[in-house]
Structure formats: structure tokens, C-alpha cells
Amino acid sequence: MPEFCSVPIRLTPCSGDFARSLALRLVASGVQVVVGSHCVNRIPSGLFPDAVENQEWAVSQAVCLVFMALFPEHYCSLLGLQSALERKVLVDVSNAAEMNIHRLSNAEQLAELFPNCLVVKGFNTVSTWELQTGAHDGSRQVLICSNSTEGKKKVVQLARQMGFHPVDMGGLSAAREIEVAPLRLLPSWSGPVVVTFLLFLFFYGYGFLRGILLPFLAQGHNAFYRLALDLLNESLPVVALVILALVYFPGLFAAWLQLWSGTKKQLGLLRFLCAALHGVYSLCLPLRRITLRSIVNTAYKQVPVPFLWNELGVWRSELYLSCGVLGLGVLSLLAVTSLPSVGNTLNWREFMFVQTGLGYIALTLSIMHTFFFGWDFAFHIEAYPFYMPPSYLVAVVLPWIVLVCRCFLLHPCIFTRLTRIRRGWESKHNCPVLHHHHVVTNGIEVCE
Amino acid sequence: MPEFCSVPIRLTPCSGDFARSLALRLVASGVQVVVGSHCVNRIPSGLFPDAVENQEWAVSQAVCLVFMALFPEHYCSLLGLQSALERKVLVDVSNAAEMNIHRLSNAEQLAELFPNCLVVKGFNTVSTWELQTGAHDGSRQVLICSNSTEGKKKVVQLARQMGFHPVDMGGLSAAREIEVAPLRLLPSWSGPVVVTFLLFLFFYGYGFLRGILLPFLAQGHNAFYRLALDLLNESLPVVALVILALVYFPGLFAAWLQLWSGTKKQLGLLRFLCAALHGVYSLCLPLRRITLRSIVNTAYKQVPVPFLWNELGVWRSELYLSCGVLGLGVLSLLAVTSLPSVGNTLNWREFMFVQTGLGYIALTLSIMHTFFFGWDFAFHIEAYPFYMPPSYLVAVVLPWIVLVCRCFLLHPCIFTRLTRIRRGWESKHNCPVLHHHHVVTNGIEVCE
Amino acid sequence: MPEFCSVPIRLTPCSGDFARSLALRLVASGVQVVVGSHCVNRIPSGLFPDAVENQEWAVSQAVCLVFMALFPEHYCSLLGLQSALERKVLVDVSNAAEMNIHRLSNAEQLAELFPNCLVVKGFNTVSTWELQTGAHDGSRQVLICSNSTEGKKKVVQLARQMGFHPVDMGGLSAAREIEVAPLRLLPSWSGPVVVTFLLFLFFYGYGFLRGILLPFLAQGHNAFYRLALDLLNESLPVVALVILALVYFPGLFAAWLQLWSGTKKQLGLLRFLCAALHGVYSLCLPLRRITLRSIVNTAYKQVPVPFLWNELGVWRSELYLSCGVLGLGVLSLLAVTSLPSVGNTLNWREFMFVQTGLGYIALTLSIMHTFFFGWDFAFHIEAYPFYMPPSYLVAVVLPWIVLVCRCFLLHPCIFTRLTRIRRGWESKHNCPVLHHHHVVTNGIEVCE
Structure with a gap:
């Protein structure tokens, strides 16, 4: 029952730790995975759960979901796959390169390049380590945003299936915030x-x-x-x-x-x-x-x-x-x-x-x-x-x-008056005085 | 893609902290919000994400969900809106006024007043502070109950979208317990x-x-x-x-x-x-x-x-x-x-x-x-x-x-006998002796 | 609105703690429960939320979900109910008896005995105590696996309704791991x-x-x-x-x-x-x-x-x-x-x-x-x-x-070279050097 078919593509052979962990976790969650790379021959066999395929072939196999585990500067190299990617969900897992750059987020750039795809931002806040440790430790939040309700829904389901706690952050404009999250330092x-x-x-x-x-x-x-x-x-x-x-x-x-x-x-x-x-x-x-x-x-x-x-x-x-x-x-x-x-x-x-x-x-x-x-x-x-x-x-x-x-x-007299001011005492002639929802009353009301 | 259109109404101008935080959080979660109040003119502009509208107009705009951020004693003032509210989900966010009162809960009162609405209890256990801090801290539980499965489902979805962890507490009879929860003190x-x-x-x-x-x-x-x-x-x-x-x-x-x-x-x-x-x-x-x-x-x-x-x-x-x-x-x-x-x-x-x-x-x-x-x-x-x-x-x-x-x-002899008694030793002639599911065996069974 | 009708059967009268807690929690979550046992007369009345029924009758009442709170060695005693159980979801809640046995898991044995049922493994990692304390403490994970997507979905929904955090562990082959989980000791x-x-x-x-x-x-x-x-x-x-x-x-x-x-x-x-x-x-x-x-x-x-x-x-x-x-x-x-x-x-x-x-x-x-x-x-x-x-x-x-x-x-010179080796420096002629996703850079790159 392969519900999702996901394809991380364009892996660098040497640093594809994240892509590998993601693929392994997806397989462990019962998802059928095809891995694609543009430099197929350089990847040692056995590193990924399945053989790494040519990008074109991998994307054509994907039923609906494609993970983009590559750096934003290489998004354009995928333009040739545009027709194969059409109507598919692209999950952008990249981080921001720097903290304070005021330009389009990676996910928004991707959405501009592939207007016919459902671009979803997500999973970048999860570390390689958390992908590997699996479900038992999975109270970790996965922040997700997208302009496509359908795409977001699929990724949310997938995240839940993988044992994470998906959090909907709204539209794709929240992508910048999500991309910067792994960079913040206390x-x-x-x-x-x-x-x-x-x-x-x-x-x-x-x-x-x-x-x-x-x-x-x-x-x-x-x-x-x-x-x-x-x-x-x-x-x-x-x-x-x-x-x-x-x-x-x-x-x-x-x-x-x-x-x-x-x-x-x-x-x-x-x-x-x-x-x-x-x-x-x-x-x-x-x-x-x-x-x-x-x-x-x-x-x-x-x-x-x-x-x-x-x-x-x-x-x-x-x-x-x-x-x-x-x-x-x-x-x-x-x-x-x-x-x-x-x-x-x-x-x-x-x-x-x-x-x-x-x-x-x-x-x-x-x-x-x-x-x-x-x-x-x-x-x-x-x-x-x-x-x-x-x-x-x-x-x-x-x-x-x-x-x-x-x-x-x-002191009671002051306390009472203060509480009354906070509760909108002066407006009692127009709007009825209502009790504050979350007020903490720990004094005695004595004076009138 | 405004999936929910929610309307907190009847805010007191001075103490509407909770309503404001709720509205802001809803907007941040990608929900279109219309705020209504019966004393529109008294609310300083800029306090709410959008202009505060007249109650009647606000309710008529609501697609399906109306948050009731007002005190139970003012529920009756909304009876005029009964036709506009028909078949809509009313979310009651009020707390109990006191701990030990044995009468109908606020939500049940609301359900009696508006028999044609789907009344859902919820969100009252969340504090203004938690509404404001947003999704990153959102392991907070939102207790929800309702007699309407449909209404409950919508509110559960909304709570999840807002980054909370909704917990279904069953029928509306659980509302009393939920309303009292914010009052308990250790x-x-x-x-x-x-x-x-x-x-x-x-x-x-x-x-x-x-x-x-x-x-x-x-x-x-x-x-x-x-x-x-x-x-x-x-x-x-x-x-x-x-x-x-x-x-x-x-x-x-x-x-x-x-x-x-x-x-x-x-x-x-x-x-x-x-x-x-x-x-x-x-x-x-x-x-x-x-x-x-x-x-x-x-x-x-x-x-x-x-x-x-x-x-x-x-x-x-x-x-x-x-x-x-x-x-x-x-x-x-x-x-x-x-x-x-x-x-x-x-x-x-x-x-x-x-x-x-x-x-x-x-x-x-x-x-x-x-x-x-x-x-x-x-x-x-x-x-x-x-x-x-x-x-x-x-x-x-x-x-x-x-x-x-x-x-x-x-001591082994006593321990063995005791364990056997706990496991239902005396009934072995009728029902077979079965091992207790969660028993902790940390002794040695020696004597027979 | 009884969405699920669940039936724990074959309780030992003396040690049915787990079954009782499960039944009580199900009732508290708004699920209609029928309890069945093969030794109906030995169970003190009042122990369970409803009267305990004969197994056959109880199973026939179950709309779709049957909890099997009995020991694996007694699964075969239920073979007579095979027709009544057909197409129903059987939830196996048993633990493994020992840590290191390499044979079929209990859930897989059950699936072999009842090929026409949707067997789901789950809830065994939850303790009696956690079933009793209810939703407020319910960040507890419930590990679930099954070969039937439909059955798994129902159990996942039910677990969520009960206030737990269900985690999908994949196919029924993961049952052994789940059954052993409560036995592990740090x-x-x-x-x-x-x-x-x-x-x-x-x-x-x-x-x-x-x-x-x-x-x-x-x-x-x-x-x-x-x-x-x-x-x-x-x-x-x-x-x-x-x-x-x-x-x-x-x-x-x-x-x-x-x-x-x-x-x-x-x-x-x-x-x-x-x-x-x-x-x-x-x-x-x-x-x-x-x-x-x-x-x-x-x-x-x-x-x-x-x-x-x-x-x-x-x-x-x-x-x-x-x-x-x-x-x-x-x-x-x-x-x-x-x-x-x-x-x-x-x-x-x-x-x-x-x-x-x-x-x-x-x-x-x-x-x-x-x-x-x-x-x-x-x-x-x-x-x-x-x-x-x-x-x-x-x-x-x-x-x-x-x-x-x-x-x-x-020291800067060594640090720079090391970082470069880690990032796949030597392969820069073929694949472009990409920045590692989760690398921690806390040194100064000075020497070339």
C-alpha cells in the first residue's frame, strides 16, 4: 500500500546525510521511495535504501510527492523536468543561507519556477538525528506552510505518519520564517x-x-x-x-x-x-x-x-x-x-x-x-x-x-480600586461590567 | 482559502484581551476573521486585526463558525440573531465563575438557548499568553466537547491548524469539567x-x-x-x-x-x-x-x-x-x-x-x-x-x-504465593491462569 | 453517536485490570462498549461499565472494532466466532511474553488464524494507569501497525479520540517490536x-x-x-x-x-x-x-x-x-x-x-x-x-x-581544510560544492 511515492533528487554524493535519513525514515514509515540524482554514478551503492536513479526517471515514477533535497541555487537545473513535475507536490526542505536577508524565501523562489506544482515548505526544522531516531522520540514539531491546501494536507498527513507533530504555519509567505528557524541561536x-x-x-x-x-x-x-x-x-x-x-x-x-x-x-x-x-x-x-x-x-x-x-x-x-x-x-x-x-x-x-x-x-x-x-x-x-x-x-x-x-x-482599598480600573470600572454606565476571563484575584475586596 | 470564518462577538471594550488574542491567532493561522461587538464605537481602532463590526453584520458574514467570547449572562442578548446563527457552529470559550456550583454548564445553557446551532465547548483552557506565543510552543492541549460530531470535528481541525493539541472530551455533559479546569489551583x-x-x-x-x-x-x-x-x-x-x-x-x-x-x-x-x-x-x-x-x-x-x-x-x-x-x-x-x-x-x-x-x-x-x-x-x-x-x-x-x-x-515462598493470589490462583479450576499484563516480577519463584 | 462499538473479550475475572481500564476509557471517550467474556458468571457486577455478556453475543453486537484483551495462547478458542468476526477490525493488545524469542509476533499469529479480519496491533504500550488518568496527561504515544490501511486508520482515529498520540509504525511485521516495547528495561x-x-x-x-x-x-x-x-x-x-x-x-x-x-x-x-x-x-x-x-x-x-x-x-x-x-x-x-x-x-x-x-x-x-x-x-x-x-x-x-x-x-588552517573535506571538497570538479545542511560552523576560515 504505497500511499505516497516521494523522490529526493539532486543529492551531492558527499553530503547527502539529510536526504539519506529522510529516505530511510520514509521507507520505515511504509512509503515507497525512489531516489534520484543527477550524478548517479558517484553515489556508493548501499547508501540509500534503494538504488539511486536518474532524475528524470525518478520524477516520472513519483505518484504525487517529490522532496527537493537540493540547494536553492540548483533549482533551475530542474527546469527540464517541468512537465514531469506538473501537478505534483514539491516539498522544499532547504534552510536559509543567512539570517537577515530580505529577499524571497527559497520556497517562494521554487513556486515561481514551477507555477504548475503545489509547493510546500516543511521538514527543514527536523535534524538528521531526529529523522534517524524514529517514532519513539517523535514529539518533535514539523513546521509546514503552503499556498495549496491540497498539498499542505498531504504533507501534514505524511508528517503525522512519520511520527512527527505537524504544525500548519499558514501560507507560503511564512516560508522565510520557517527557513530561518534552524539558524536561530537561542x-x-x-x-x-x-x-x-x-x-x-x-x-x-x-x-x-x-x-x-x-x-x-x-x-x-x-x-x-x-x-x-x-x-x-x-x-x-x-x-x-x-x-x-x-x-x-x-x-x-x-x-x-x-x-x-x-x-x-x-x-x-x-x-x-x-x-x-x-x-x-x-x-x-x-x-x-x-x-x-x-x-x-x-x-x-x-x-x-x-x-x-x-x-x-x-x-x-x-x-x-x-x-x-x-x-x-x-x-x-x-x-x-x-x-x-x-x-x-x-x-x-x-x-x-x-x-x-x-x-x-x-x-x-x-x-x-x-x-x-x-x-x-x-x-x-x-x-x-x-x-x-x-x-x-x-x-x-x-x-x-x-x-x-x-x-x-x-492594601485592600488600593487593590480594590486597581482591580476595578483594570476591569473597566469607568465604563460601567455604557457596557455592563464583566468579569475578566483570566484575572487572578488574590486580595480581599473590603472598601467601597 | 478562508476555510473558516469565525466571529468573536460582544466584546467588552476594556477586557477583551482573550478575544483579541484569539482573533490574532486565527488570522495568523490563515483563517479569515470578522469581529463583531454590540458596542462597536467604544473599541479603539487598531486593537483588532480588522475593524470591529456590528454584531448582526458580523454573524451574517460567518461561513460556519462563530466564537462566543462573551459572558454567559449576556447569551440572551443574542437571541435576536437566532436565525442568522442557524446551523452554524457556536464555540463557547467561557470559564465557570465558581468552582463548586451544581447547575448547568455555560455551554449547555447556550445549547438550550440556540437549539438549532452546533454548540461546541473549547479553547477556554488556553490562556491569552498561549494564544499569543504561537505555534512553536504549541504542545498545549485544547479540551473540546460537543454533542455534535460535525461541529466537534470542525473545531478539532481548527485547533490543530492553530498549532494546539485538541483532545476530544466526549459529549457536552463534559463541559462543566472543562469550564472549571482553568479555576483549579493545584x-x-x-x-x-x-x-x-x-x-x-x-x-x-x-x-x-x-x-x-x-x-x-x-x-x-x-x-x-x-x-x-x-x-x-x-x-x-x-x-x-x-x-x-x-x-x-x-x-x-x-x-x-x-x-x-x-x-x-x-x-x-x-x-x-x-x-x-x-x-x-x-x-x-x-x-x-x-x-x-x-x-x-x-x-x-x-x-x-x-x-x-x-x-x-x-x-x-x-x-x-x-x-x-x-x-x-x-x-x-x-x-x-x-x-x-x-x-x-x-x-x-x-x-x-x-x-x-x-x-x-x-x-x-x-x-x-x-x-x-x-x-x-x-x-x-x-x-x-x-x-x-x-x-x-x-x-x-x-x-x-x-x-x-x-x-x-x-522472601521467595511468600512472594510466590502472593503473586499467585494476585494472578487469580484460586480460580484456576474454572478459568485458566493467565499472566497479568503489566505485572512486575522482580522476585524468584522457588517454592511450590 | 456511537462511532465505534468495541468488545474486549475473554477476560480473566481476577486480572482483567487492563480490559476494565480500556473499557472505561472508551466509554469516557464517547464510544459504546459491549464487554464479552467466556466466563460471564465469574465477573463481579459493577466491575465493568456495562454488564459483561456472552462472547458470541458481544461479538455479534460489535459494529466494526473488537479489542482482543486475552492471551495469545487462547486465540484459538475464538475460532468458533470466525464468521461473526468477518471483516471486522481486531485490535491485538497483548505484550510479548519474553524479550528474545524469534518467532511470529502475537498479532501475526492472530492474522493467520483470522485471515478475513483486519488485524491491527496497538495500545499494548499504554499502561493501565495511563488509561485511567485520562486525557489531561495524554501526550503518551500509542504505537500502531497493521497491514490493513483501513483498519489502521480506524484505530488511529480512535486513539486520537481517546486523547493519545497515535504513531503509525507501518506494516504488521513491526508488531514484534511493538509487543516487546513494554518489556524493555532502560x-x-x-x-x-x-x-x-x-x-x-x-x-x-x-x-x-x-x-x-x-x-x-x-x-x-x-x-x-x-x-x-x-x-x-x-x-x-x-x-x-x-x-x-x-x-x-x-x-x-x-x-x-x-x-x-x-x-x-x-x-x-x-x-x-x-x-x-x-x-x-x-x-x-x-x-x-x-x-x-x-x-x-x-x-x-x-x-x-x-x-x-x-x-x-x-x-x-x-x-x-x-x-x-x-x-x-x-x-x-x-x-x-x-x-x-x-x-x-x-x-x-x-x-x-x-x-x-x-x-x-x-x-x-x-x-x-x-x-x-x-x-x-x-x-x-x-x-x-x-x-x-x-x-x-x-x-x-x-x-x-x-x-x-x-x-x-x-587552528584555522586545519579547521578550514577539515570542513572542506567534510563538505566533499575533492569532488568539486564534478558535482558543485554545496553547503552542508546542518553543519555547525564555529571557526574562522582564513587560510586558502
Whole structure:
């Protein structure tokens, strides 16, 4: 029962990996395949499931579907086959050569050359590897577009038969987007990575200036060894805290929609990475040679420290460690819900609950962690050498503003009014006030 | 080639986010859309892909499909359009207003009002955000139900064209369930979270009473600082251990089926969270001010401890740390296989192997961790102040029972008999004994 | 609108879990079901959605589809129903009894017995649990094969209606593979686990010999307590490092294709597990009794260590900790992209970028971690007791070779020539040189 007869043609003998994998997968899916090439003799026998034929013969055998596994610059070499290809479905599997060229897509060029064929764009987003691994792993999407409903339908069916998940992207004008897709390199990550990196650079530089370079210049105190671990461990949590605040900052003023569009998830993961690295670095502190040295040193000098029980100091140390660990725990929950497969199982309300609810808990715990860490030496004059406040004080300003604003906005009177504005309160005289479909109500409406 | 002509109507000007996103997504999927509203003039131009039309005109333009993006209480306002809507597919996209109302679903109400239309429930489980992000993320399910096979088929096709994964939920009586779906808030988590929280409260309270309050009342010994870190770190592993045992407890007596129905996965993740927090807390111990103080103190006092090489003590400390780390490692593997995307790649046998096999290994390692931790001071009289045993001894009872029962049940004679009972051994005279389809046989059948 | 009428027959009363779940799911999907059994009276009423009927009657009621939920050895008992079953679709849901039997599959046996029926294999890969949980979790694949296009089409439709993701596996000859699928037990993991285990055994044994057994035999020095933690912590990172190098080793010489076929992902996860355990173990070091003892001991002895500020030693300790933490961070990113749901969102170029780019960064950091750790005591004669070099020196050889080769191959002249060879440079006179579809170009082409 050969439902489709497909013919990848014009293979280069040396690089036809994609064509070969495609042919093998088609055969495995129960499709009868004829492979054609213009340089038949150069292809080692056994490479393809069946013998490779002359192009003309191969195309004439094709019942309805022809895969074009060749480069766009060679489309014209097929013009001689125009009559044989008539009314057949041509599937263009080529990628774009570059990212930002504003000219006709390959598939549209093909459609111009072969106006009597049903040109369909598709399968280029699938890799050779995915074609080979077969159906068991086949949740992979195949993006398809065409101006011909009939041709598209056939290719969609074929993709489904091959175990892929075909997605209709509309008319052939979407071909450019599909052709460019395999070239993109984590586009949604570049912004967040740059922001994180710049923040890190700023705080690392600030810490270097304040804690290492200026003291060295002023007092000749050599602490450059702190560059490798201490300063990293100081900068990482500060970056994590600022990103955490940045993510929730716009949400207070801008629309909920904007809040989610874009890079929230990526920032969330980078923030988690920073916080986790800070955690591991902190836990490494007792492993350091310098720590052992200072303990032994203290003991050796027989300082009368041990006789003083500093209740406040003990509480401070216990509380900042505890807040830090819990904050990291909450951030890790946020990171887990950012995984696609977990996020997909949540509905909108659950997603908002986790991201907003847990996000503010993490923010609060992080701020508490910072305050408990710095409470007793933040307000001494020694904490401000060269009139520069410590990094964590600089970093905690923005998170603190966000948290205070949030508490202020959650106050019942303001919250009610705000919700009402969002729901179109002022228009109630004309159009009846209707409940927003996907609003998240997590406050109490008290005041009238 | 406009295959569907869809018309979202009766938009509130201020809150029509959902309708707008739906219209945009439909246009992007190559569907011709006409938008209608009863208050045409109030909608800012440019908000929708096309101009918003009068309802009557919009409906008359619709070829076959009309999206009803309005609130159920306004369905009746459309009764005037009844003749224009005749024989068309009405897609009801509304959510339920509340969770637990036992009345007709919105879609069923609509079907009663428009008996000549093919009413289909669907798309309400999709969020505005998902409508906007488009096909690339489109593994999202769209739940659909209808009494009309024809209408359902059209909506299923449309959903697939839009890049979603339509799921047929059967007749219109399933509409209530679909309408309530966006309102649910992690229903499968409430039980496990409550259980975990209560267990935590109990052990935290017990530890507070035994280690802090009673000693304070009896001897005036102030150790309240232990509330912040020590006691948390004592209670967390105990909770993790009890949950681990609880999950495997019913499996010994109840059917395998019940074992899996429900909250095993959630309990597993909470257990991992507790264990991981315990791990991080424990690793924080050397960072604490009080630890440094006590080391320096010991060295300062020049206690003759260093000259004694306590071989047993060294082994104990090495073994309990090692068991703890390995146990946490195994628990983290269990947590990873709980992720939907990982679990989906496993077949039933593999899933059982991982969850049952690794589960019992984790249980064994945790119990060993506890025993090695407490072996030399569990049986002194000082471990029982106020006649209260330490938390870890209380906690280890249940896991120990589960482990002993398991070993007992795995004994070949019992295992064989049990398997035979499960397979319907007693009925062998009438119906032939058949092998269970999905049974997991991991024992040796020796005795007859 | 009962589109299908399906009849699971010949249920064993006691173990018909699968048949019951299937029947319930069919009913929930809006299919009218008649259940038949040859021992009608033994089935408790209420177990099935409808009363269980006599087989003959049930089959006669079936409009077109009959599910065969019975064991292959009882197929022949249905031969009496041959005329009633004629032209109907028989769905064989049985599993293979054993893994490696080379005989006809169950479905093919069924097809031989009932030549007038359309035999379809399917649904056996779905577990009872997945049948019960329903549509919300239904991204699960249902593998289907048949020689009858008509029968396959019906079953595919039915599977989709039930919320599953049907995958067409071709003709009935694929039935053996489908029947064996539920029996496989992590086949792609056995190789990597064995490799990891053997490597671990080797390095653990080597360390035991070099550090514990030989010193004990030669000098009577008892250090067996190191078996529990120290030696584990020594062997784990060494195993992780060797695996990391092994994964990238073949990539330098063999084709890119082979590099990905197989067990790279599994090795990556095991490597991460080893590295993470090493991290946790190392962080545990300050918790050990023996560490405290040695600190106190040092302080007690009043060794004049504290007065020496070993600048080099401090840098070494800071750098090796920092490289280790960063290396572990990069490895954790690699592990996250190995999750199916994350990997599926990446295109080929992104996947290669992450796996190759981050992989080599992790390798470099790990090697630096090792060198900083050992730089000052690797080249003393004391590091070679019994002429055995320390484990980490043995382990670092292979990674070092891989890294040097990589740097060498990335040198522009070689890289350009290599790329050209891969693209079929030598054949440019006959066939035009075409750009490889999925090649990853991350070097600079400078030399001609």
C-alpha cells in the first residue's frame, strides 16, 4: 500500500546525510521511495535504501510527492523536468543561507519556477538525528506552510505518519520564517544573558575597586587572592537579587501582559544559577586553606573571644543562613516550574500563583537574608571605606522598593480600586461590567 | 482559502484581551476573521486585526463558525440573531465563575438557548499568553466537547491548524469539567502539602518541647537560638523519612493500583525538597558563628581529646555522611523521573523499576544514615530527657516497619504465593491462569 | 453517536485490570462498549461499565472494532466466532511474553488464524494507569501497525479520540517490536551504567591499593576508615572527568553522526551525578569528626603555621575551589538540556552549541580544577608511593589529550581544510560544492 511515492533528487554524493535519513525514515514509515540524482554514478551503492536513479526517471515514477533535497541555487537545473513535475507536490526542505536577508524565501523562489506544482515548505526544522531516531522520540514539531491546501494536507498527513507533530504555519509567505528557524541561536537568551553579565561586571568591578584596589593603593594591603572566590561569591548573590527585583518591578506599573511577554523565564533561570552558585561558593568557605588558617590562628592567639556569648551575633548568623537556604529552596521551585514540561501541566491561574506568589516569597526571604547578614556592620563608619557602601546595600535598594510598592498596592482599598480600573470600572454606565476571563484575584475586596 | 470564518462577538471594550488574542491567532493561522461587538464605537481602532463590526453584520458574514467570547449572562442578548446563527457552529470559550456550583454548564445553557446551532465547548483552557506565543510552543492541549460530531470535528481541525493539541472530551455533559479546569489551583498538591506541613509542625513542636522549652523551664538553659536553624535541620530529614515510608507503606498491603493513584509523585517531590533542604542546612553548619566559637573554644581549653583516636567515632561519622549523601543522590534521581517529560519516555516496567527499586534503596540508605548518626547516643539515658526519645528515633519506627515487611514479603515462598493470589490462583479450576499484563516480577519463584 | 462499538473479550475475572481500564476509557471517550467474556458468571457486577455478556453475543453486537484483551495462547478458542468476526477490525493488545524469542509476533499469529479480519496491533504500550488518568496527561504515544490501511486508520482515529498520540509504525511485521516495547528495561542505560561502574571500580580499587592496602602492609598504617568517604570522594570526580573526556574523544576523529548516536546523553547524566556527588562529599568534609579533630589538634600543638602566609597556597586553594564550582555549574546546565522537554525546544544548531560549547568549557574547567588541586604536590617523590601516581594524574591524561587535540583542530588552517573535506571538497570538479545542511560552523576560515 504505497500511499505516497516521494523522490529526493539532486543529492551531492558527499553530503547527502539529510536526504539519506529522510529516505530511510520514509521507507520505515511504509512509503515507497525512489531516489534520484543527477550524478548517479558517484553515489556508493548501499547508501540509500534503494538504488539511486536518474532524475528524470525518478520524477516520472513519483505518484504525487517529490522532496527537493537540493540547494536553492540548483533549482533551475530542474527546469527540464517541468512537465514531469506538473501537478505534483514539491516539498522544499532547504534552510536559509543567512539570517537577515530580505529577499524571497527559497520556497517562494521554487513556486515561481514551477507555477504548475503545489509547493510546500516543511521538514527543514527536523535534524538528521531526529529523522534517524524514529517514532519513539517523535514529539518533535514539523513546521509546514503552503499556498495549496491540497498539498499542505498531504504533507501534514505524511508528517503525522512519520511520527512527527505537524504544525500548519499558514501560507507560503511564512516560508522565510520557517527557513530561518534552524539558524536561530537561542534568541530569547541573548538579552537576559547580556543583562546578567553587565550586572555581574558592574558589581564585580565595584567590589574590586572598593575592597581590593583602593585599599591596596591607600594602605598597600594585598588582598588580590580575593578575586578568585570571595569577590565572585559577593557579586553573584547581589546579581541574583537585582534580577529578582527587576523581574517583578514592571509588574507593579505596567500591564500584566507585558510582564510575561519576553524574557522572564530566562532571567529566572539565570537568577537561579547565580543564587545556586553563591550557595555552593558559600558552602565551600570552610574548605578553604585561609579559613583553616584563621581558625587555628584565633585559637593559637588565645583570644578571649570564646568567653563572650554574643546572643545577638548567634541569632544573626542562624537567621541569615536559614533565610538564605529557604530562599534558595523557593527559587529552585520557581526554576522547576520554568521547565517546559512542568509549565505545560499548569493552567494560567496555577502558573501565576507559582510565579507571583513564590516569586515574592523568594524576594522577601532574599531581602531578609541580606539584612540579617549585614545588620550589625551596615551602619558603622568602617563599612563605608572611600565613601562607598558595601555591594549588598547598593543591591538591596531596588528589591526593597519593589517589596514596599507591592505591600502598598496589596492594601485592600488600593487593590480594590486597581482591580476595578483594570476591569473597566469607568465604563460601567455604557457596557455592563464583566468579569475578566483570566484575572487572578488574590486580595480581599473590603472598601467601597 | 478562508476555510473558516469565525466571529468573536460582544466584546467588552476594556477586557477583551482573550478575544483579541484569539482573533490574532486565527488570522495568523490563515483563517479569515470578522469581529463583531454590540458596542462597536467604544473599541479603539487598531486593537483588532480588522475593524470591529456590528454584531448582526458580523454573524451574517460567518461561513460556519462563530466564537462566543462573551459572558454567559449576556447569551440572551443574542437571541435576536437566532436565525442568522442557524446551523452554524457556536464555540463557547467561557470559564465557570465558581468552582463548586451544581447547575448547568455555560455551554449547555447556550445549547438550550440556540437549539438549532452546533454548540461546541473549547479553547477556554488556553490562556491569552498561549494564544499569543504561537505555534512553536504549541504542545498545549485544547479540551473540546460537543454533542455534535460535525461541529466537534470542525473545531478539532481548527485547533490543530492553530498549532494546539485538541483532545476530544466526549459529549457536552463534559463541559462543566472543562469550564472549571482553568479555576483549579493545584488540586493534587493540597493533600500532600497539608500532610507534609502537619508532619513538620508535629516534629518541630516535639523538638521544641524536648530540646528547648522543657530544658529552659527545668534548668533555665536558654537555647532559643536553635529555633532558627538547628531545629529546622532536625525536623526536615525526619519529615522526609516519614513521607518516604508513608509512600511505600500502603504498597505492602493494598493493591498496586491504589499505590499509584493519587499523590505519590507530589509526596515524592516534597520529600526531596525536605531532604535537599536538610542537606544544605547540614552543609551550612560549619559556616555558623557558633561552630567556629566551639572549635576555638575546644582548642583553647586544650582538652586532651586530640590524643584519643576514636576509631569507632570516625567510622560512624564517615558512614553517616556517606549514606546521607548517597540517599540524597538516589532521591534526586527519583525526583527527576517525576518530571512529566522524563516519565513519559519510560514504559510501565521501567517506571516501576525506578520508583520501586530506587525508592527502597533510598529508604534503606536513609535508615542507615539515621542509625549511623545515632548509634552511640541513642541508648544512653541522657538521650531521653523528660522520657522523650529523640525525634529521629520516633521517625525511624515507621520506615523500619516498612523495610522489614518488604524483606519479609520478598522472601521467595511468600512472594510466590502472593503473586499467585494476585494472578487469580484460586480460580484456576474454572478459568485458566493467565499472566497479568503489566505485572512486575522482580522476585524468584522457588517454592511450590 | 456511537462511532465505534468495541468488545474486549475473554477476560480473566481476577486480572482483567487492563480490559476494565480500556473499557472505561472508551466509554469516557464517547464510544459504546459491549464487554464479552467466556466466563460471564465469574465477573463481579459493577466491575465493568456495562454488564459483561456472552462472547458470541458481544461479538455479534460489535459494529466494526473488537479489542482482543486475552492471551495469545487462547486465540484459538475464538475460532468458533470466525464468521461473526468477518471483516471486522481486531485490535491485538497483548505484550510479548519474553524479550528474545524469534518467532511470529502475537498479532501475526492472530492474522493467520483470522485471515478475513483486519488485524491491527496497538495500545499494548499504554499502561493501565495511563488509561485511567485520562486525557489531561495524554501526550503518551500509542504505537500502531497493521497491514490493513483501513483498519489502521480506524484505530488511529480512535486513539486520537481517546486523547493519545497515535504513531503509525507501518506494516504488521513491526508488531514484534511493538509487543516487546513494554518489556524493555532502560536499554540505552545499560552500556553507560556498566562503563561508569567499571571506571569507578578501577579507580576505587586503584586508590584502595595505593592509599590504604599497600601502606597498611608496608608500614602497618591503618587508614581503612577512608573507604567510606575519602576514597569515594576521590574516585567520583576522576570518573566524571574521564567520562567527560570519553564523550568528546570520538568526536575529534569520527563523524559527527556517530558522536550523537547512542549514549552521549546517558553518559552526560551519569557524569553529572558523579560530579554532583563529589561536590556534596567535598562540602561534607568540614562536617567530619576527623576534620574537627585535626583542626583542634593543629591548634593544640601550637604549630607555627599561622605565622607563615603562603600566598601561593592561598591562591591555589581559591582557584581550585572556584574552578570546581563553575565546572559543576556548567555540567548542571548540560544536564538540564538533556531533559527531553528542554532538548525538544532547541534546534540542532542550539543543541550543538550547548552540548559542544558548554561541554568543552566544562572540560577545561575540570582540568584546571584538577591541576590547581594538585600543582604543588604532583611532582614530589612522595606523591608516588610504590611508584603509583595519584588517581587524578592518571585520570587527567585522557582529558588533556582531548583538549589539546581540540585546540589543534580548531587552528584555522586545519579547521578550514577539515570542513572542506567534510563538505566533499575533492569532488568539486564534478558535482558543485554545496553547503552542508546542518553543519555547525564555529571557526574562522582564513587560510586558502
